Amino acid sequence: MVEFDSVSVRFGDRALFDGVSLSLPAGSFHFVTGPSGAGKTTLLKLCYLEMAPEAGEVQLFGKETERLGRDEVADMRRKIGVVHQDCRFVDHLSVSENVLLPATATGVDIRDVDDNMSQLLAWVGLSRHRDRRPPELSGGEKQRAALARAVILSPDLILADEPTGNVDWEMSLKILDLLVELNKSGKTVICATHDLSLIRQAKTRAPARVLRIRERGIELSGADL
């Protein structure tokens, strides 16, 4: 599903990744962890093609991504749901319109996903706020709305960047449950977090693995938390 082959990324003279190779199979559940500034967000950006590596290859859905045209990138992103660390909403649209944006922007009939949207908003506890604008939401509420948007079209690959960064423990577990449930229904999930207790919880519910970002590399760790 997601494959890195000797991927290198550098910002200025600082090499963030240097020849990283990864292979995350379809249907797998991975956490990406590491200290702040380690490159978690950068790793996810490589996965949804917002960034291209300086060297090496990124393959998604079994396809080489380096030479994709803009329309092909769009086609790929339709199969990927992303919870961005900074949420990335369209601020003048309501929460429900933002959650529906992937459908609106790709020509999916809104009637087909409207129920789904209401359920999702109820599920993340935002039903009351559906007509508010994103700037009027708290940090945790934004993240929950972003999660709803990421999964509205039930994409094959879900990338979540600190989806529990601003929420209480109870909501964190709810979000985790959603991710686990999605994974059980066959979706591939990659979740960046530095919350180790969340990862521990996850391991009791699903066969999640951990990608730990170290100096310029990424190592896969098993049940060693």
Add this chain to the structure above:
Amino acid sequence: MIGGLLDRSDSRVERIVPPSGFTASLTVLSAAAMAFLAVFIGAISMSASRVADDWGAALGDKATIRLSAPAETLQDQIDAVMTIAAQTPGVVGARQLTEDEQRALLAPWFGTDAALEGLRLPVLFDLTLEGDGPDIEGLRRRLQGEAPGAVYDDHARWRLPMVRAADRMSSVAGVSLVLIAAIGAAMVALAASASLSANRQIIGVLRLVGAKDVFITRIFVRRFTLRTIGGAVTGSIAGMIVVVLMPGGGGFIDLRFAGAGWLWPALVPLAGGGISYMATRYAAFRRLKELS
């Protein structure tokens, strides 16, 4: 294209990009101004070509011979003129005007009373021409020999430059319309481009959720085309009112629409819409390429 523009079901899509900023008023205003100019210049062009046609046709088949001669040779010269006219190829008819007709012609200057009684008027002959008309130099030479008091006047002497001017004016007006269209297209393209840049953040979000260039382009094309049509309708109506209220003295400066000319003010906003559609599409695809 029209179907896409009129499709009301995508108000949801419409709302994604906030309809604000200077580009909106810039587009509407420049469309209105361009449409006003187009209607006005179209009226000038049509009027000028009407004049060129009418006068061109009129001067083609009429000419006059004026004869002033001493009384003793007058009748001989009248006969000579009639003979020459009858023998000249290109002249199909010649008729001597009666005195009453001549008086009527001069009435605007001298009135109808007895002022003309004592005056010796030149004799006038009305010639009807066909095709390219007579060989004027040959005709003049023959007249000089056989009826030295006769002067051939083919009307064209004073009208031809005006017909040429009218013709020229009509083509300059055509060029002006092309310029207006080009400037209009450039304005809309610039405004659309500025609008895309101003909304680059929203475009970024749209792309992250899988929107393609055609989708993003459609939002802007639709918006700018509708704005242009709106502005152009206003400008067109204003132009039409101005043209209709023009004093129409007949002849050269009668700008008022005639016949199919009335379609022009309706055509201008449609053409504006088409131009805007293409200009925005072009600008949007270009800008989106840069923004990626």
